[in-house]
Structure formats: C-alpha cells, structure tokens
Amino acid sequence: MKIAIDAMGGDYAPAEIVKGAVLGAREHGVGIILSGPEDVIRAELARHDTSGLDLTIDHTDEYLEEGENAGWAIRTKRKASIFQAVKQVLAGNAAAAVGVGPTGGVITAALMVLGTLEGLSRPVIGGAFLGFTPETLTIDLGGSVDCRPDQLLDFGIIGSVYATTWMGMENPTVALLSNGKEEGKGNEAVKAAYPLFQQSGLNFVGLVEGYDVALGKANVIICDGFTGNVMAKFCEGLGEVTSNWLAERLKGSLPDAEVERVVTDLKRATIPADTVGGGPLWGVNGVVCKAHGRSKAPEVSSTIGTAKRAVEIDLVGTFRRELAAIKQHITLPETETQ
C-alpha cells in the first residue's frame, strides 16, 4: 500500500513531516509518496536512514502557507503540494492521502479533487470533542451551517458507521440534539428529520438536550454545523475560564505543581482542538487524513497508520454503502424530493 503525504504542510514542515514519513513507512510497512519541492525533500531525507523503504517524491514548487486563505490559494496554486498528494489518490497511485495543515487547505483539496460521497454536499466535521465523554461523537461541528433534514440523517449514518467500524461500538445509540427531550421539540429541521431517523434502522433513541451531550447520553449526537460549532467552541471557552478560575482558587491550598497538573488535565478534557486530533475526513470520496497542524514526526507517523487502517477496513466504502442502503427505503419530505 502507498500513502501520499504533503511534505510542506504543518507548523514543523518540512523537517518533521519528512522525518515522520520515514518513521511511518518503517512502522506501518507502507510506501510513501512525498509531495513538495524535490530538492527540499531530498535534503531532509538525507538526514535519515531510508534503507529498504519505498519512498518516492512527487515534485511541485507550490505549497500552501499557514495563515493563507485556502479559498484564495485554490485559485492561484492548483499545483500546491496538498493538491498533488490528494491527486495521487484520484490517479490510483496512492490508497490514501495525509495532510498536516492548514485544515482549510486539506479539506478544500479533498473536496475539489475527490468530491464528496453521493448525497453529501460538504465534508462532515465531527468527533468526540469533549474529553470527558470519549464515546460520544457530535456531528456536525461546523462543516455544514444550514442543514436540510436529509443532511442530518446523512450525519447520523456516517457517525453510526464510524462508531461501529472504527471505534468498535456495538449498536451505537444515535440521537438528535434539540431544545427539549419530548418528541415534537426542536427547530424545523429537527422536527422534519425526526421521522427520517425513525425509518432509518439506526439505533435512534430520540431527542437529547445540550445537557446530555456533556453527560454522553448517546454515542452519536446529530446537529447542524452552526449549533455544533457554537457548542464545541463554548466548551473550549468554558474549559479555559474554569481552568483559570480553578488555578486561582487552588493557589496556596495545594503545591503549585499539583495545581498545574489538575488544571492541565481539565484543559485537556475541555479543549476540543486537543481532543479532536488527526483522523479521516468524513464524507470525502476517498481516504484523506488530517493531522493536527502542530504534529511532529511521531504524530505524522501515527496519522499514516490511521490512513492505512481506514483503507484496510474500507471505511469510505462502508460509508458509501450504508448511505445508499439506508436512504433507499427512506421517504424524504416533499420539499427535499422536488
């Protein structure tokens, strides 16, 4: 199996990316195609023992820079290294692509080159954003802001497949996030999505409230990307405010080092950026994995391992089959079928 990686993305590119690619090739027994300027990559490779490894370079002089607007860069940098890496998947030279950053660039390249699975209009962003509840996936966290009822159902299918095939859950519970638990509560999209979930064959447990997200009352919690984004960012803000308050409150009562440990643990549990690490993009028509922009070589290698696993279990194929199978017997509301 070969995996393509953008050597120029991320805070520590190219040094740590190339180092991580070499490490990943050895640890996971895969071939690696490195996209970026050949001379730069060759100079980095020369620092490592590459004997016996299948490493090739896909040369391009262009790459996205951190802070650059991905939407603008698309128009001017069609040969950017992240595009090159994803194109290797399209061409069948690589089974998966890995990008380390910037996030917008990885998502845009995946979307433009590979497209989304049938029925999805955008990649789906979700995950266990709260460290306290690692078995609760919230979807969507900002990919799709205004959602139709059938899009909410798509999120439910994707989350359920991911929970089962990737996380190993048996019959994960799926719930719609709403402003009350009683059937009939919700905004228009939630009310219209409710019967679709009932027909879906998913393990649908009805409506949950914001309270239940924090307590992990379901394995897959579905909301539009506006609500999910607000909630996940509120979580991060509240985690920070609480951590700062706690540091002040405990000062003098406990040794400084212990206060530091408690506060660090709390931050880790509540800051989504730290808990939603690298993983496959959901809804893209091919395996593209995003590593955190701050990744160093071990995390890069680990994301290569993630990409390999996604290929091996045919995650994308399972998404595709389940989306088609479930939606085949669903009656969409009038406005959606027109």
Next chain:
Amino acid sequence: MKIAIDAMGGDYAPAEIVKGAVLGAREHGVGIILSGPEDVIRAELARHDTSGLDLTIDHTDEYLEEGENAGWAIRTKRKASIFQAVKQVLAGNAAAAVGVGPTGGVITAALMVLGTLEGLSRPVIGGAFLGFTPETLTIDLGGSVDCRPDQLLDFGIIGSVYATTWMGMENPTVALLSNGKEEGKGNEAVKAAYPLFQQSGLNFVGLVEGYDVALGKANVIICDGFTGNVMAKFCEGLGEVTSNWLAERLKGSLPDAEVERVVTDLKRATIPADTVGGGPLWGVNGVVCKAHGRSKAPEVSSTIGTAKRAVEIDLVGTFRRELAAIKQHITLPETETQ
C-alpha cells in the same frame, strides 16, 4: 403601588408565598393582592402580623399544579390563580404580577392575558446564564426556536435596554453569535440579521463565537432560542461533569470541606438554573415577574421588590419605545416585509 401575586404557585405554596407577600408588603411599602382560595389564604395570613398592611384577597378555587402541562391547564383552568393575578394587571388594579411557578404557567398566563410587545410573537428568555460572566446576557435561551432576522434584532434591542436601564451599563456592546468572527460567517438568519444590526444604532460589535460567550466578550449576545437553549444546557451539563470530576480529583489532597466548597462554587458558576433567578419576563406587554419555583418567603419578597423596581423605572415602556424607535428606520429584508 399594588402588586398581584399568585399565592398557590411554587414548591412551598401557599405557606411561604403568603409569608413572603406579607414580608414584601412591609419591606417594599406596596399593597399586595393575593390570588387563590380565600379560606386557604386567610388561614395563612392569620399566622403573621399584618397590621397596617394593604393586603387583599382575589378569590379563586382553581390553580395550576407543579408538573401539570400548562398548555392543557389553560384550556381547563381559565380561572387559575396565576391567570387571576395577571388579570389584575390588565384591569389596572395592580401595577405588576408575580408568579412563583410553574414557569410554563407564568409565561402562558402573561402571554394570554397581556400579550407581547408589538413585533414580538413570544416572550423572550435570556439572561447571564454563566456565573463567571455576570455582565454578559445571552438572548434567546429557548423562547423562540426558529427565528427570523428581525426577531434577532428585537432580542438585541431588548437586551440592550435591559443592560442599560436595569443593570446600569453604559453603551453595552451587542454581538451576534455565529460559527466564526469574520463578517459573512453564520447561518442564513445570522447573515440576514447582520445588516439590520448595523443600521440599528445599537453598539453592535459584529460576530462572536461560542468561545466568546464563555469569556464574556460582549454584554448582549444574540442567538436563536434553539442554539441558546443547547448552549445553556450544555453549560449546565459540563459544569456538573467538571464538578464531579474535580471532587474525585481533589479527594485526599484537600480537606473534604474545602473540596466541597470548591465544587459548590463551580456548580454555582455553571448551573444556569441557579444564576438565572427571578426577574421580569421580557417582551410581555406589562410587568410580570417570575420567581424560582424553590423560592421561600425572602425570595418571594425580593421578587416583589423586583416587580416594584420594574414599574418605577418603566422597564416595559422603555422596551416598547426602543423597539418602535429603532425599527422605524430599519429596512427589513424582502421576505420579512411581505
């Protein structure tokens, strides 16, 4: 000034409500009209020193019970004590009404008897739901689930008036909650509301994210009731999860009593039900104040004081005038003016 109070609402009715009414009449120098069964109220009054107080009884045998569906009770109990109390305001016999619970009953009675201010279709639910940021009001927290852009503007006006006249803030900042800070971010309602806020003359500072709510980056933060409800309830859930985690984490490192104090402080700061206490209902065409269902006599008296203050500063008149003045020079989007 006379204030009408439902003697039969709340967890400790009628004993603590009648006791609180007597206390409130003396502390705040107002007359009180008590709604409920005359014999029950008379028996409770007999336990207290009522000399020199202006206390009258508005007899009715009907009242709402805790847990009863307010929507159903409306149809069968049109003479319920909470309705009677609000009707005293409509009739001009009382300047304000006070209800202790259930919340749905107080809101429904206020809405059915007095109606909402022009342009508003439902009472507005908002407040400083996070104890860490007492100078940040979030509106709406669940009153209106699907919101038109002009409704979001109404919330901004009401929040701004409340921050100014009630909380004494000078030129409070007003922001729209969104999934990113950059202009152009947002769901359809937020995008359409943005230019209305720009034209409004409010101290509009643009978009804020969920993160900024927790950090109190604006004084008045506007969102639809679905998003606000999810966020406030998530806050409560996260506060509870964090408190439980902290109690476990600190056990043995600090004396039990000190752990208890830290955890209690944290819960108080994050549980909305505890921070959003009694206050005037926003958007109702008259002064109706809701006290927490668990209120005892001192809280009942304090809510009577709140009602008196709302009358004295003409809070409802100011809401009405500002809504009319600001909306007079706003160009509503096509879909709203049809």
